[in-house]
Amino acid sequence: MTYIEKLCYNAKEASKKASSLKTSLKNQALLNLAFSLEKNREEIKKANKIDLELANQKGISKPMLKRLELTDAKIDQMIDGVKQIASLKDPVGETITGYLRPNGLEVRKVRVPLGVIGIIYESRPNVTVDVAALCLKSGNAVVLRGGSESINSNMMLVKIIRDSFDESLIPQNVINIVETTDRAAVNELLTQKKYIDVIIPRGGKGLIRNCIENSTIPVIEHGDGNCHVYVDKYADMNIAYDIVINAKVQNPSVCNACESLLIHKDISRDFLPKIVNILGEKGVEIRGCDKSLEICPSINKASQEDWATEYNDLIISLKIVDSLEEAILHIQNYGSGHSEAIISDNTKSIAEFKNRVDASCIFINTSTRFNDGYELGKGAEMGISTQKLHARGPMGLEEITTYKYIVVGNGQVRG
Amino acid sequence: MTYIEKLCYNAKEASKKASSLKTSLKNQALLNLAFSLEKNREEIKKANKIDLELANQKGISKPMLKRLELTDAKIDQMIDGVKQIASLKDPVGETITGYLRPNGLEVRKVRVPLGVIGIIYESRPNVTVDVAALCLKSGNAVVLRGGSESINSNMMLVKIIRDSFDESLIPQNVINIVETTDRAAVNELLTQKKYIDVIIPRGGKGLIRNCIENSTIPVIEHGDGNCHVYVDKYADMNIAYDIVINAKVQNPSVCNACESLLIHKDISRDFLPKIVNILGEKGVEIRGCDKSLEICPSINKASQEDWATEYNDLIISLKIVDSLEEAILHIQNYGSGHSEAIISDNTKSIAEFKNRVDASCIFINTSTRFNDGYELGKGAEMGISTQKLHARGPMGLEEITTYKYIVVGNGQVRG
Numbered sequence: 001m002t003y004i005e006k007l008c009y010n011a012k013e014a015s016k017k018a019s020s021l022k023t024s025l026k027n028q029a030l031l032n033l034a035f036s037l038e039k040n041r042e043e044i045k046k047a048n049k050i051d052l053e054l055a056n057q058k059g060i061s062k063p064m065l066k067r068l069e070l071t072d073a074k075i076d077q078m079i080d081g082v083k084q085i086a087s088l089k090d091p092v093g094e095t096i097t098g099y100l101r102p103n104g105l106e107v108r109k110v111r112v113p114l115g116v117i118g119i120i121y122e123s124r125p126n127v128t129v130d131v132a133a134l135c136l137k138s139g140n141a142v143v144l145r146g147g148s149e150s151i152n153s154n155m156m157l158v159k160i161i162r163d164s165f166d167e168s169l170i171p172q173n174v175i176n177i178v179e180t181t182d183r184a185a186v187n188e189l190l191t192q193k194k195y196i197d198v199i200i201p202r203g204g205k206g207l208i209r210n211c212i213e214n215s216t217i218p219v220i221e222h223g224d225g226n227c228h229v230y231v232d233k234y235a236d237m238n239i240a241y242d243i244v245i246n247a248k249v250q251n252p253s254v255c256n257a258c259e260s261l262l263i264h265k266d267i268s269r270d271f272l273p274k275i276v277n278i279l280g281e282k283g284v285e286i287r288g289c290d291k292s293l294e295i296c297p298s299i300n301k302a303s304q305e306d307w308a309t310e311y312n313d314l315i316i317s318l319k320i321v322d323s324l325e326e327a328i329l330h331i332q333n334y335g336s337g338h339s340e341a342i343i344s345d346n347t348k349s350i351a352e353f354k355n356r357v358d359a360s361c362i363f364i365n366t367s368t369r370f371n372d373g374y375e376l377g378k379g380a381e382m383g384i385s386t387q388k389l390h391a392r393g394p395m396g397l398e399e400i401t402t403y404k405y406i407v408v409g410n411g412q413v414r415g
Numbered sequence: 416m417t418y419i420e421k422l423c424y425n426a427k428e429a430s431k432k433a434s435s436l437k438t439s440l441k442n443q444a445l446l447n448l449a450f451s452l453e454k455n456r457e458e459i460k461k462a463n464k465i466d467l468e469l470a471n472q473k474g475i476s477k478p479m480l481k482r483l484e485l486t487d488a489k490i491d492q493m494i495d496g497v498k499q500i501a502s503l504k505d506p507v508g509e510t511i512t513g514y515l516r517p518n519g520l521e522v523r524k525v526r527v528p529l530g531v532i533g534i535i536y537e538s539r540p541n542v543t544v545d546v547a548a549l550c551l552k553s554g555n556a557v558v559l560r561g562g563s564e565s566i567n568s569n570m571m572l573v574k575i576i577r578d579s580f581d582e583s584l585i586p587q588n589v590i591n592i593v594e595t596t597d598r599a600a601v602n603e604l605l606t607q608k609k610y611i612d613v614i615i616p617r618g619g620k621g622l623i624r625n626c627i628e629n630s631t632i633p634v635i636e637h638g639d640g641n642c643h644v645y646v647d648k649y650a651d652m653n654i655a656y657d658i659v660i661n662a663k664v665q666n667p668s669v670c671n672a673c674e675s676l677l678i679h680k681d682i683s684r685d686f687l688p689k690i691v692n693i694l695g696e697k698g699v700e701i702r703g704c705d706k707s708l709e710i711c712p713s714i715n716k717a718s719q720e721d722w723a724t725e726y727n728d729l730i731i732s733l734k735i736v737d738s739l740e741e742a743i744l745h746i747q748n749y750g751s752g753h754s755e756a757i758i759s760d761n762t763k764s765i766a767e768f769k770n771r772v773d774a775s776c777i778f779i780n781t782s783t784r785f786n787d788g789y790e791l792g793k794g795a796e797m798g799i800s801t802q803k804l805h806a807r808g809p810m811g812l813e814e815i816t817t818y819k820y821i822v823v824g825n826g827q828v829r830g
Contacts, residue, residue, distance in 0.1 A: 016771075019770075020770060101790075101791070105781060107791055107792065112773075114803055114804075115773075115803070197803055198803075198804060236826070238826070239826030242828050243826065243828060245828075246828035246829055247828075250828070250829055358527075358530075358819070359819060360819060360820065361819065361820040361821075361822060362819060362820070362822065363822050364821070364823045365823065365824045365826060366822060366823070366824025367824075367827065367828045367829055369828070369829040370520065370822055370824075371820075372829075375516075375829065376516070376522055376820070376822070377514065377516055377522065387633070388529055388530070388817040389529075389613060389635075389804065389817070390805040392817055392819065392820075393819070393820050402803040402804070402807055403807055404773070404774060404775060404776065404777060404807065404808070405775065405776040405777070405786075405791070406769055406779070407777070407779065407781060407785055407791070408779045408780065408781070409778070409779065409780045409785075410780055410781075411653070411654030411657060411658065411780060412781045412782065412785070413660075413781070414661055414665055414782055414784040414785055
């Protein structure tokens with residue numbers, strides 16, 4: 001067995017034990033883990049500092065550095081996430097549906113873990129803890145492959161998690177990390193179909209494409225977020241400004257940030273100059289349609305390409321639409337099915353938008369930035385799926401389970 | 416647009432309307448369809464007779480001919496399935512979970528259709544009706560590609576369905592069939608990612624492998640059924656005989672038929688000679704382990720390969736095991752995760768088997784042949800998934816849906 005095979009084999013063996021751990025034991029282990037993380041806060045920050053220094057030397061981009069850094073606030077949220085996961089319902093063993101057939105067969109559809117999850121991710125070391133906690137609670141084992149830029153942080157976190165699990169009588173191999181940073185290891189991981197049940201890639205387009213193209217294991221796609229905010233003619237202007245700014249500016253480098261602003265023509269003369277002003281003050285570059293340039297000549301002109309672009313940066317495209325219909329058609333055309341928001345006080349506009357826009361998360365009078373496992377009450381997330389099969393949107397505990405049917409009879413045969 | 420592109424485009428457009436059809440309209444349309452099928456019974460049998468004659472001329476195998484034939488009993492079951500689907504709960508719009516977040520956001524996870532389903536299948540023309548009914552009820556559109564051997568039956572059924580839908584004010588393009596039998600059409604279908612959301616292949620290994628290898632659209636795998644029946648030392652012998660015979664003989668050419676029989680050593684001297692006798696009378700060839708040959712020397716010797724073989728024929732492999740543990744390990748090793756049965760009256764044996772055997776359907780004191788959408792109360796099935804992601808086991812209405820989150824706020828932004 002190669003190093004990677006052995007790691008995946010270990011995970012598979014651990015998953016067989018993990019699937020039947022008692023809920024109380026798992027919850028206690030999670031609370032112990034939260035305590036361990038708190039106790040080792042300085043150790044974590046020390047390891048993270050090494051990564052940050054190396055990244056600085058390599059001249060890594062600012063958003064990347066921000067994702068890499070484990071501030072006290074981020075460690076707080078990590079710990080809080082672990083505690084929240086301890087308090088959530090155990091998905092394993094839940095009877096999803098159950099019924100009696102006319103021939104007396106008792107049918108139950110019962111939730112069970114997926115088995116082994118392979119997660120390939122970049123930068124953010126907090127993913128390490130989120131994933132470990134979600135996997136333990138849902139009875140899965142995990143093989144982690146973090147980016148080379150966060151290797152010291154990840155190794156420290158995994159050491160803390162494994163030690164803590166061991167003290168709690170949880171098999172340590174529930175969590176496994178690939179300790180080499182060479183790229184060949186990723187492609188070897190992607191072909192361990194015998195041991196791994198699903199691959200979840202989190203990171204840039206290159207990483208995700210590599211997984212889709214080279215994996216022999218099913219991949220849950222975490223694709224683009226070309227997210228829109230549509231300001232309806234019946235919008236409450238006061239909340240509209242706040243939501244647009246929040247969706248664009250609060251963290252522009254993430255997938256649930258707003259990339260494109262659609263404004264109903266009837267309110268554009270009022271709304272546009274003000275929002276252009278505020279966005280400008282926040283350092284956002286605006287690329288608008290011809291009509292918007294007539295109202296605010298200072299705006300840069302958008303090209304066709306802009307409508308389809310996920311900037312992940314302080315840039316926004318802007319279009320004045322004649323109607324709700326045009327807004328919906330535009331989103332159907334250019335949206336990536338991630339997060340789509342409408343600002344409106346009109347029930348008909350809201351119903352139309354909600355029913356016809358096809359995305360993992362539809363936001364009504366609130367920010368696209370809430371498409372997030374922690375924010376939606378899942379404690380943490382494995383990622384945000386942009387596909388329709390299996391899981392859509394933020395993936396929490398239930399989304400990393402499957403089910404099996406249990407059919408109990410007393411001798412029935414098929415006629 | 417090519418012929419295939421146009422067909423898929425039409426389906427996509429129809430799916431947008433299908434997703435919001437009223438439940439009462441869909442149910443009425445299904446009842447009308449059941450009536451139409453009854454009214455056109457002779458037409459259906461006439462078209463099917465042409466297929467059967469052509470198949471006979473080509474010297475097609477007996478099991479294939481059986482699958483192709485639309486007997487009155489099969490037409491009855493088709494009609495009954497359509498009526499059952501009309502009576503089932505509409506999955507579209509169901510709130511799967513809903514809750515309020517501390518910041519006042521109202522979160523709902525709402526069931527929605529997948530969109531367009533591409534189904535590629537062989538022989539059985541009853542699939543055409545099952546799929547059309549399930550897709551309409553679940554708000555999906557479908558593109559069907561049946562085998563060349565059943566083209567006349569399928570064309571007739573699709574004509575009846577489309578006419579009936581039209582009378583019921585349902586968009587006809589909810590159901591579409593590829594009218595050419597050339598193979599290139601399949602591969603073109605497999606790359607219509609713009610229009611098709613999921614591909615479901617039903618048929619032999621070659622067909623399924625072709626879909627997995629050439630599809631750019633996610634495929635829900637309908638893999639092998641190497642199904643076991645384990646007769647525990649605490650088995651009720653009387654039901655054990657019936658179940659083994661039913662699982663092996665009632666329809667040996669299907670995926671939920673039993674391929675391998677495991678017998679606990681403590682009952683083997685009693686059980687084995689009798690079951691060998693009965694199976695022999697039914698024309699079943701038995702390939703057994705060394706221990707079984709000691710008891711019944713007439714049995715053929717099994718090779719290592721037999722344990723991994725799905726015969727789809729009147730052949731069964733047979734192994735005497737020392738313990739429940741050995742039975743479980745054998746199934747973990749050779750089972751394909753389809754249908755696994757235990758015959759036992761002991762709660763500990765049952766619990767151990769049920770928890771540790773990983774398959775889409777675990778049967779306790781009943782036949783593996785019940786792993787079927789109609790038999791499990793789903794009215795009909797799109798197929799039986801052998802994968803863990805998205806859907807497992809028989810795929811009915813819920814299994815061809817996805818969901819979206821609807822998040823309603825009143826100006827909340829993320830801090």
